[in-house]
Amino acid sequence: MTAPMVKIDALSKRFQSGGGLFAKPRTMMAVREVTLSIGKGEVLGVVGESGCGKSTLARLVLRLIEPTSGRVTIDGTDITALSAGALRRIRRRMAMVFQDPYSSLDPRYSLADVLAEPLRLQGEVIAPARVDEMLASVGLPAALAASHPHQLSGGQRQRVGIARALALKPDFVVLDEPTASLDVSIQAQIIALLADLRDRLGLTYLFISHDLGLVRYFCDRIVVMYLGSVVEVLPDTRTAPRHPYTRALMDSNFAPDPARRRVIEMLTGEVPSPFALPPGCAFATRCPRASDRCRRDTPALGGDAAHPVACFHPL
Numbered sequence: 001m002t003a004p005m006v007k008i009d010a011l012s013k014r015f016q017s018g019g020g021l022f023a024k025p026r027t028m029m030a031v032r033e034v035t036l037s038i039g040k041g042e043v044l045g046v047v048g049e050s051g052c053g054k055s056t057l058a059r060l061v062l063r064l065i066e067p068t069s070g071r072v073t074i075d076g077t078d079i080t081a082l083s084a085g086a087l088r089r090i091r092r093r094m095a096m097v098f099q100d101p102y103s104s105l106d107p108r109y110s111l112a113d114v115l116a117e118p119l120r121l122q123g124e125v126i127a128p129a130r131v132d133e134m135l136a137s138v139g140l141p142a143a144l145a146a147s148h149p150h151q152l153s154g155g156q157r158q159r160v161g162i163a164r165a166l167a168l169k170p171d172f173v174v175l176d177e178p179t180a181s182l183d184v185s186i187q188a189q190i191i192a193l194l195a196d197l198r199d200r201l202g203l204t205y206l207f208i209s210h211d212l213g214l215v216r217y218f219c220d221r222i223v224v225m226y227l228g229s230v231v232e233v234l235p236d237t238r239t240a241p242r243h244p245y246t247r248a249l250m251d252s253n254f255a256p257d258p259a260r261r262r263v264i265e266m267l268t269g270e271v272p273s274p275f276a277l278p279p280g281c282a283f284a285t286r287c288p289r290a291s292d293r294c295r296r297d298t299p300a301l302g303g304d305a306a307h308p309v310a311c312f313h314p315l
């Protein structure tokens with residue numbers, strides 16, 4: 001890894017839900033004590049099943065939501081401690097691309113307006129040539145500037161979402177499932193565009209996905225999350241997993257036999273409720289290797305610093 005650009009230190013987020021006159025609110029840790037670094041120019045992937053806390057982590061890293069505890073530093077600046085004004089200034093350096101380009105683009109505005117908005121909010125005057133340049137940077141013709149989001153295909157809309165995210169020339173971009181709502185062939189084009197933009201603009205990415213195959217294709221290192229915690233960090237895309245959960249994710253992704261692709265559902269045991277995690281390892285209820293110790297003690301992320309794993313019985 002190159003020198004860290006983003007440092008995430010023991011970051012946690014607790015959510016409360018329900019509660020009323022007679023019921024106590026329930027609390028859960030969507031992100032639990034996550035510590036990670038992202039090197040300059042790196043593509044760090046975060047993978048895990050739905051509800052494991054990927055999007056919450058993404059939002060915390062950009063301080064779109066406030067952490068319950070922990071810190072995020074960008075090039076040495078602790079963004080969790082910044083005032084609103086200072087945060088606004090540093091936000092220019094950070095951007096987010098969302099899963100659903102349709103809901104993140106206002107249908108009432110033309111693409112020229114949609115693309116100019118982030119600049120206008122910063123008090124900048126935008127020449128039409130700048131909009132053409134932004135469209136060209138994501139492979140779209142200038143002729144589309146007057147179109148509205150509903151006139152575009154899903155892939156074109158995501159290209160606009162990317163151009164808009166890059167409007168203020170950020171150097172750190174969080175990609176939250178940017179291709180999840182697209183067909184496979186379009187997915188490949190968007191990933192190629194993101195790779196090209198990274199090379200051309202020297203971007204650093206945090207790439208969130210539930211698809212380990214895609215993450216292995218696109219990312220330099222891979223963080224695997226389970227129920228709010230990091231259970232393994234793969235140092236590259238070739239290294240074999242050591243956590244039984246990562247192994248199961250990988251088997252389900254790459255098995256040529258469709259029956260084996262369902263291995264995640266076929267893991268015996270239930271996913272515990274995030275509101276009532278059992279003691280010990282959260283994966284123990286589904287893990288083929290679980291022992292009494294796993295049901296009693298919580299394994300810390302540790303071992304090899306370049307390839308840490310949170311497991312008492314790693315592969």
Ligand SMILES: Nc1ncnc2c1ncn2[C@@H]1O[C@H](COP(=O)(O)OP(=O)(O)OP(=O)(O)O)[C@@H](O)[C@H]1O
Pocket residue numbers: 015016017030048049050051052053054055056057210274
């Ligand atoms: N604002 C909120 N209030 C209460 N609970 C929340 C809130 N946002 C997320 N959660 C809960 O936190 C947990 C993690 O959610 P999160 O969206 O981060 O997971 P995810 O891995 O991104 O899942 P998905 O891929 O389905 O989006 C889930 O159990 C979710 O229900």
